[in-house]
Amino acid sequence: MSGRFELRLPDLGEGIAEGTIGEWLIHPGDAVTEDQPLVEVMTDKASVEIPSPVTGRLAEAVAIPGSVVPVGSVLAVLEVESSDQDEQSATPAASPTEVIATPGARRLAAQLGIDLATVGIADGSGSIREDHVRSYADAGGHAPGSEAQPEAALNATGNAAFPDRSVISSRLTRAAAVPTVTNVDEADFGAVYASGLSPLTVLAFVVSRSLSKHPRCNMLAPEGRPIPQDSVHLGVATQTDTGLVVPVIRHAESLGVAELGAAISDVTARARTGHLRPDELVGSTFTVTSAGRMAGQWATPLLNLPEVAILGLYRIAERPVVREGAVVVRSMGNLSITFDHRYLDGMIAAAFLQAVIVQLESWGERS
Structure with missing residues (x-):
């Protein structure tokens, strides 16, 4: 029935609490398949496409294009085949003892080892969202309340004239408060160029595989305690017209170099055109950032919290270097590892960076 x-x-x-409805991609009465994009939603950080979690037919497009709606608002009503109940919802009612939370919040809480029952809700929304979990973690395990007020005051006084940067500003302010250290070294990319592969693709592959041998660099550190991660969910910092976003490639360590290269091309292209899914913007455990030819010699990236390290790739160019007593020209590029010194010592981060460099310089020797 x-x-x-x-x-x-x-x-x-x-930490995004609302979105602006863009274009509906289908019309009322149209058939819908599971995972089919239904509507575009624009946020302070990116444009995403909201997919349908079910197969059925669009009965009503509730959200009006151009309107601003909070997380948890009804966007559409779909007609589906159901044998068990007449009404279904993406956020079903819970028993009195059950914690009501979005899937993203549950996934993040599990990653960070947080009991959702201890996470308070300060905005009266009735459902724990991912921003609630992050606020709880950033506050050291305290329910959001007075801890959230300084950020609200900043948005009201410092960012009101720049709404497109408010979320980015608050996140970077938190990241800038972390005591980080940056280690910079150079690598010879001659073998990578000889393979015909993109340096970013090879670097992402090498990083993903190296993190399994240097697991302390692949940690999340909420609530003042680092938590090792079983998988590498690789964030790839991507510049878009609306700002920097970090789409995520899950289980990157299990992908071949060609698969990983295709995944990077796919998510970065869709990030720039606003066609990412919401789940592709959360859950990274380690981030790689590169501005390509615009990158300069080196920089000191801010962490993508709650990660404990981020690796930067900078401009690759021909430089004179000494090899076996002779001056030769090589395709050289700088790499940096910026890390949270509360949880990582310099030796650990440096060892990881050196392992990455060794694999890059010996890329042509892979069997």
Whole structure:
């Protein structure tokens, strides 16, 4: 028999509490398949496409293009086949003892080892979102309340004239307060260029594989305690017209170099055109950043919290270097590892960076 499914605006990550409805990609009455993009939503950080979690038919497009709606709001009503109930919802009712939370919040809480029952809700929304979990973690395990007020005051006084940067500003302010150290070294990219592969692709592959041997660099550190991660969910910092975003490639350590290269091309292209899914913007465990030819010699990237390290790739150019007593020209590029000194010592970060460099310089020797 037929039932109704309420599609709600999901947790969009990055502490984002609302989104602006863009273009509807289908019309009422159209058939819908599971994972089919339904509507574009624009946030302070990126444009994303909200997919349908069910197969059915669009009964009503509730959200009006141009309107600003909070996370958890009903976007659409879908007609679905249901044998068990007449009404369905993306956020079903819970028993009195059950914690109501979005899937993104549950996933992040599990990653960070946080009991959702201890996370308070200060905005009266009734459902724990990912930004609630992040605020709880950033506050050292305290329910959000007075701890959130300084950020609100900053947005009201410092960022009101620049709404497109408010979320970015608050995140960078938190990241800038972390005591980081940056280690910079150079690598010969001659073998990488000889392979015909993109330096970023090879670097991402090498980093993903190296993190398994240097697991302390692949940690998340909420609540003042580092938590090792079993998998590498690689963030790739990407510049877009609306700002820097970090789409995530999950289980990067399990991908071949060609697969990883295709995944990077896919998510970065969709990030720039606003076609990412919400779940592709959350959950990274380590981030790689590069501005390509615009990158300069080197920089000191800010951490993508709650990660404990970030690796930067900078301009690769021909430089004179000494090899076996002779001056020769090589394709050289600088790499940096910026790390949270509270959880990583310099020797650990340097060992990881050196392992990456060795693999880059011996890339042509891979069997």
